[in-house]
Amino acid sequence: MPPWNDLQVLEPTPLPNLSDPDRSPKVAPEDLPVAQRMHPEYQAPGIRSGAWLFSPTLTAGTFYDSNVFSSESNRQSDIAGLLGVDLRGHNSSEKDALAFRLNAQQTTYLRHSGLNETDASFKGTGRFELHHDFELLTALEAAYLHEGVGTLSSPTGAVEPTPYSLFSGDVTLRRQSGRTTTAFGVRADSYDFGSPHAADGSIINQDARDGQVYTAHGRFDYAFSDKLGWFTAVEGNRRDLRGSADRPLSSDGYRALTGFDVEFTHLIKGEIAGGYMAQHFTSSAIGNIEGPAYRAMLTWSPTRRFDVHFNAEQVVTESSDTSSTGIRADALQLGFDYEFRPNVILSSAATYEKDRFFGIDRSDNVYFVDTRLKYLLNRFGTISIWHRYLLRDSSSPGVSFDKHQVGIDASARF
Numbered sequence: 098m099p100p101w102n103d104l105q106v107l108e109p110t111p112l113p114n115l116s117d118p119d120r121s122p123k124v125a126p127e128d129l130p131v132a133q134r135m136h137p138e139y140q141a142p143g144i145r146s147g148a149w150l151f152s153p154t155l156t157a158g159t160f161y162d163s164n165v166f167s168s169e170s171n172r173q174s175d176i177a178g179l180l181g182v183d184l185r186g187h188n189s190s191e192k193d194a195l196a197f198r199l200n201a202q203q204t205t206y207l208r209h210s211g212l213n214e215t216d217a218s219f220k221g222t223g224r225f226e227l228h229h230d231f232e233l234l235t236a237l238e239a240a241y242l243h244e245g246v247g248t249l250s251s252p253t254g255a256v257e258p259t260p261y262s263l264f265s266g267d268v269t270l271r272r273q274s275g276r277t278t279t280a281f282g283v284r285a286d287s288y289d290f291g292s293p294h295a296a297d298g299s300i301i302n303q304d305a306r307d308g309q310v311y312t313a314h315g316r317f318d319y320a321f322s323d324k325l326g327w328f329t330a331v332e333g334n335r336r337d338l339r340g341s342a343d344r345p346l347s348s349d350g351y352r353a354l355t356g357f358d359v360e361f362t363h364l365i366k367g368e369i370a371g372g373y374m375a376q377h378f379t380s381s382a383i384g385n386i387e388g389p390a391y392r393a394m395l396t397w398s399p400t401r402r403f404d405v406h407f408n409a410e411q412v413v414t415e416s417s418d419t420s421s422t423g424i425r426a427d428a429l430q431l432g433f434d435y436e437f438r439p440n441v442i443l444s445s446a447a448t449y450e451k452d453r454f455f456g457i458d459r460s461d462n463v464y465f466v467d468t469r470l471k472y473l474l475n476r477f478g479t480i481s482i483w484h485r486y487l488l489r490d491s492s493s494p495g496v497s498f499d500k501h502q503v504g505i506d507a508s509a510r511f
Contacts, residue, residue: 130396131404131434131442139440139473141510149188156181156202158481158506165209166256167247167489167498171296177206179506192226211257211294214243231272234282238265247489247498249424249452249463250414252293252301259303260291269314276320284312288338305346308338318358326358328370340380344456348383348423350376350413352390367395367407376413376423383423383456386413402436406446422456440473459493479508 144151158179165175181202188195201217218240225233243258244251251259269282288310290303316330333351340346356370375387393409408430413423432446450463469483483506488499 130398131402131436132444134436136439139476141476144511148190149186152185152510154183154185154508154510156183156506156508158504160483160502160504162500162502164498164500165206165212165246167245167251167500169495169498173209175206175208175212177204177212179204179504194224195222197221212246214258214260216240216242218242230274231270234267234269234271234280236265236267238263247487247500249426252303253496254295255293255301256296257293259293261303261306262289263287278318278320279316281315282313284314286310286312305339305341308336308347311335311337324360327356328358329353329355330370344382345379348376348378350374350386352413354390354392356392364399365395365397367393369393369395374411374413378423378455380456386423386425386455404434406430406432406434422454422459424455425453427451427453442471444469444471457493459491459496461489461491461493461496463490464488477510479510481506481508 141152141154144153156179159176160179161174161176163174164172166173179202181200184199186197198220199218201215203215204213206212218238220240221237223233223235225235227233240263241260242263243260245258246255263286265284265286267282267284269280271280272278286309288307290306292300292303295301312332312334314330314332316328318326318328320326331351331353334349336346336348336350338346338348352372352374354370354372356368356372358368360366370392372390373388374390375385377385377387390411391409392411393407395407397405397407399405409428411425411427413425428448428450430446430448432444434442434444436442445466445468448463448465448467450461450465452461452463454460464487466486467483468485469481471479471481473479483502483504485502486499487502489497491497
């Protein structure tokens with residue numbers, strides 16, 4: 098919740114309330130976006146212990162995958178089971194606030210046990226008031242996760258998920274005074290990758306991707322009114338990644354954006370920003386990736402039951418040891434949330450992504466559609482049915498594929 102998203106300065110931040118809080122009207126539940134709306138009769142009560150409120154969730158489900166290895170020629174299907182636990186807690190006072198989330202999920206396949214994976218993560222955040230308009234924001238994350246076979250950064254030819262551990266920390270100073278908000282901070286992320294197997298049983302070594310990413314960031318916001326604000330955000334990074342002897346993956350770069358937060362009544366709200374980005378790789382084979390940058394996150398609500406979302410963004414990342422290259426990804430997404438009833442919500446989003454690889458002759462077009470129907474039984478139970486379709490059309494031979502996933506899961510909330 099805000100203001101903790103200031104830890105990621107390139108993420109949207111809410112406009113300050115410039116009117117008298119005692120006289121300003123409260124936002125009615127039906128005026129919130131459908132995805133954020135929570136009706137009291139379907140809201141989990143949580144477990145209170147002193148000043149802490151805990152919200153545990155248990156999830157179980159199953160899904161069918163039409164192409165588990167994300168392969169162009171070796172298409173194999175399977176059924177998998179999901180079992181997950183999620184525990185959230187927060188403790189707040191007038192001056193300080195602490196929150197955490199502990200999550201674990203096991204995915205087990207019926208016939209292809211090599212695809213089994215267990216993910217676990219801990220995320221904690223803290224807000225400490227140093228002065229009435231000056232606060233310290235902190236974030237800490239420790240996780241053991243997996244990259245799915247066929248994802249953008251998964252090594253070519255892998256037939257099992259790529260495990261990795263992540264340790265991350267962020268410290269930010271934030272000051273809000275009247276119409277202006279400023280935030281400055283530093284962040285460090287440390288990655289340690291495991292090595293998956295190829296189809297012939299060989300190991301695809303991923304040690305080249307180990308390393309740290311250091312980031313310094315700053316953001317300035319000015320609110321012209323409760324409905325219109327202007328911001329400028331800059332993020333610089335140093336990526337100390339091991340790479341290989343002939344092609345290191347380390348780089349230096351930055352991204353700068355400036356734009357507007359807008360809200361036209363309750364119909365259209367969001368953020369539009371443009372700027373410039375550059376990432377300079379140590380390897381001359383990869384070179385430099387730079388040019389105009391952009392981001393848009395808009396929501397149109399023609400009715401109180403129907404929201405239309407449009408998102409667009411450009412990012413720069415690195416790929417696996419099998420191709421050791423830089424990647425510029427441009428993504429466009431159009432989706433909607435529709436509330437049939439207070440406890441029945443249909444959500445769908447279609448995404449197009451253009452991936453351009455630097456250091457090798459390759460470009461990909463990616464199409465992704467994700468649809469979910471969520472049914473809230475009561476305050477304690479939820480059932481969801483979902484379908485995903487992914488198509489990667491690559492100029493590189495043997496990399497293109499498509500797959501369908503269809504699943505159902507049930508959650509118990511306390």
